[in-house]
Amino acid sequence: xxxxxxxxxxxxxxxxxxxxxxxxxxxxxxxxxxxxxxxxxxxxxxxxxxxxxxxxxxxxxxxxxxxxxxxxxxxxxxxxxxxxxxxxxxxxxxxxxxxxxxxxxxxxxxxxxxxxxxxxxxxxxxxxxxxxxxxxxxxxxxxxxxxxxxxxxxxxxxxxxxxxxxxxxxxxxxxxxxxxxxxxxxxxxxxxxxxxxxxxxxxxxxxxxxxxxxxxxxxxxxxxxxxxxxxxxxxxxxxxxxxxxxxxxxxxxxxxxxxxxxxxxxxxxxxxxxxxxxxxxxxxxxxxxxxxxxxxxxxxxxxxxxxxxxxxxxxxxxxxxxxxxxxxxxxxxxxxxxxxxxxxxxxxxxxxxxxxxxxxxxxxxxxxxxxxxxxxxxxxxxxxxxxxxxxxxxxxxxxxxxxxxxxxxx
Numbered sequence: 412x413x414x415x416x417x418x419x420x421x422x423x424x425x426x427x428x429x430x431x432x433x434x435x436x437x438x439x440x441x442x443x444x445x446x447x448x449x450x451x452x453x454x455x456x457x458x459x460x461x462x463x464x465x466x467x468x469x470x471x472x473x474x475x476x477x478x479x480x481x482x483x484x485x486x487x488x489x490x491x492x493x494x495x496x497x498x499x500x501x502x503x504x505x506x507x508x509x510x511x512x513x514x515x516x517x518x519x520x521x522x523x524x525x526x527x528x529x530x531x532x533x534x535x536x537x538x539x540x541x542x543x544x545x546x547x548x549x550x551x552x553x554x555x556x557x558x559x560x561x562x563x564x565x566x567x568x569x570x571x572x573x574x575x576x577x578x579x580x581x582x583x584x585x586x587x588x589x590x591x592x593x594x595x596x597x598x599x600x601x602x603x604x605x606x607x608x609x610x611x612x613x614x615x616x617x618x619x620x621x622x623x624x625x626x627x628x629x630x631x632x633x634x635x636x637x638x639x640x641x642x643x644x645x646x647x648x649x650x651x652x653x654x655x656x657x658x659x660x661x662x663x664x665x666x667x668x669x670x671x672x673x674x675x676x677x678x679x680x681x682x683x684x685x686x687x688x689x690x691x692x693x694x695x696x697x698x699x700x701x702x703x704x705x706x707x708x709x710x711x712x713x714x715x716x717x718x719x720x721x722x723x724x725x726x727x728x729x730x731x732x733x734x735x736x737x738x739x740x741x742x743x744x745x746x747x748x749x750x751x752x753x754x755x756x757x758x759x760x761x762x763x764x765x766x767x768x769x770x771x772x773x774x775x776x777x778x779x780x781x782x783x784x785x786x787x788x789x790x791x792x793x794x795x796x797x798x799x800x801x802x803x804x805x806x807x808x809x810x811x812x813x814x815x816x817x818x819x820x821x
Contacts, residue, residue, distance in 0.1 A: 436464050444471035452477050453493070456500050469500055470510040475543050479520040479535060480553055483528045494535045501542035512570060516545035521553040522581055524561045537566060544568040552578035558605070567591050574598070579605045583625065586612035599625050604649055611636045622648050628675070632656045651675040655688045662692040668701040673709045684710035684732050691717045702728035710757075716772075723747045724813060726769070730757060734765055736772025744773055747813040752806050759792070759807045766790070766809055773813070789816040 435443065447455050447468060455469045477497060482490040504510050520536040521529040540548065548571055552559075558580045567574065567590025575598040576584060583599055583606050593616050599606060601624040609628045617637040621644040631650050633640055634657070642664045643657070649671045657665070672686030688711055690698075695718040702708055711731035719739030724747040738744055749769055751762040770782050777785060791810045 436462065440468075440471055444468060445473060448472045448474040448476075450476075451481075452497060452500070453481070456496070467507070467510075470504040470507045473511070473514040474517070475501070475513050475515070475545065476517040477519070477539060479518070479532045483521070483532050491531065494531075498535065498538055498542060501539060505542055505544065513543045513545040515547040515549070516540065516543040517549045517551070519551040519553065522561060522563050522578065523553075523555060523559050533563070540566065541568050544570045546570050547573040547575075549575045550577070550584075552576070552581050555580045567594065569593070572596065575600070577601065579603065579624075581606055583608040585610070586614065592616060595619065597621070599623070601625060604647060615639065618642065620644070622646070624648065627651065630654075632658070634658045645670050649673075650686075653685065653687060655686065657689065658691045660692075661694055663694055663696045665690070665692065665695060665697070666699045666701075668699070669703065669708055670700075671708045672711060684712040684730075686711045687713045688731075689715050693718070694720050696720060697723040699723075699725040700727065700729050701725065719743065724749070724773070726750070728752050730762070730765065734768045734772070736769055738773055738775070741774055741776040742817055744813060745817055749811045749813065750808065751810075752808045754806070759809065762809050766811060770811065770816075773817075785819075786811060786816060789813075789819070 435446075438446075443465075447458060450458075452469065452472075452475045455472055458465050458468050479494065482493050504513075516539075518536055518539060520532045522533070523529050524533070545568070548565075548567065550565065560582065562582055562585065564585045564587055565574070565576070566588030567586065569589045571588075571590030571594060573596040574586070574594060577600045578584075579601040581601075586594070586597075591612065591614060594614050595616060596619040597614065597617060598621040599608070600621075604624045604626055606624060607626045607628060608622075611629050611633075614637045617640055619642040620633070620637065620640060623646045625645075625648050627648065627650045629652075631652055631654070633643065638659065639661055640659050641661050643659075643662060644664070644666045646666070646668045648669070651674065652672065653674050655672050672688060674685060686709065698716070698718065698721060708729065711729065713733040713735075714731040715733075715735045717737040717739075719737070721738050721743055722745050724744050726747075726749045728751060730751070749766060751766060753759050753762060767782060767786075770786050771777075771779050774782055774785065789812050791812075792807065793810075794805050794807050
């Protein structure tokens with residue numbers, strides 16, 4: 412009797428706790444869907460065979476991650492059936508009234524059109540983007556050993572608001588479809604400056620644009636194709652134009668880090684300054700220009716900025732022969748610093764002149780001849796003990812603490 416009672420008690424405890432699999436199954440559907448979202452969509456679809464409770468789990472995952480390379484890694488072993496099954500699963504989800512919208516789609520495929528399998532892959536990718544109708548879309552173009560000259564298009568679905576494209580040795584995609592007009596955020600990324608943008612997409616609702624490692628061959632005048640832009644972030648980019656014209660009435664944040672501006676075929680090693688940069692942004696709050704090593708980008712021939720709302724200015728190492736800064740009223744800039752470092756073909760005197768021209772724009776209430784005296788306590792000139800060229804010459808650095816300078820009378 413004691414043994415039977417003990418056995419019954421043990422069964423009761425086991426039933427109450429349940430095996431580990433059942434513990435997960437008893438979780439709310441939304442929670443289970445978020446947990447399995449770390450898996451690829453193919454793996455999530457396989458979970459539907461576990462039990463009735465898991466039958467429609469792939470209809471509820473907020474993230475859909477699909478790598479078509481897994482199905483087409485070999486021309487002769489292309490898994491066309493699995494690609495079609497993936498599309499069918501997404502199609503059924505789109506028809507399920509109880510299924511939530513896809514929050515994020517991550518899709519990897521080949522852009523090259525040389526192989527039949529690659530062309531099939533692109534057709535599947537286009538259909539997957541339409542069926543997922545995701546808010547956040549991340550596209551990864553497969554690595555290529557050669558530069559892929561094939562033009563390609565992303566037809567965005569109506570729900571698309573954020574788009575990130577990673578593609579090295581490719582052209583930037585043309586962005587079209589019903590979602591293009593409503594897109595709010597765009598990021599283009601490549602390694603080693605190897606994505607080429609030849610034509611800007613028309614994105615009337617875009618608020619944030621990030622370019623990383625992009626070679627821009629098209630004229631750079633964002634006001635004509637994204638007039639509502641509020642944030643523009645460029646890093647390690649080449650703009651193969653003589654001019655950059657940024658006139659955006661709503662822009663608030665502008666970063667230009669390691670941005671080369673020069674006509675095509677010209678090089679920074681020539682020593683000649685290129686690029687006429689004009690920035691006219693009445694709502695701009697923060698402007699940052701960061702060059703890690705002086706001389707790593709082409710010197711600018713001219714830099715003009717009108718930003719009466721500017722509050723933060725950080726400028727590091729970029730040289731410009733002519734600088735005109737208009738902040739509207741004295742003391743508007745409260746934070747930041749200007750740091751200039753000599754390189755082998757520029758003397759410190761040239762950087763001192765640039766520093767004074769910049770400070771004259773930041774201190775419009777002072778006579779130009781008085782700016783040097785007023786700024787002197789906030790300027791620091793030193794020699795870099797770590798950097799030394801082949802001739803034993805060391806770089807010199809000139810820095811102005813704008814926060815201290817602008818608060819001197821407070």
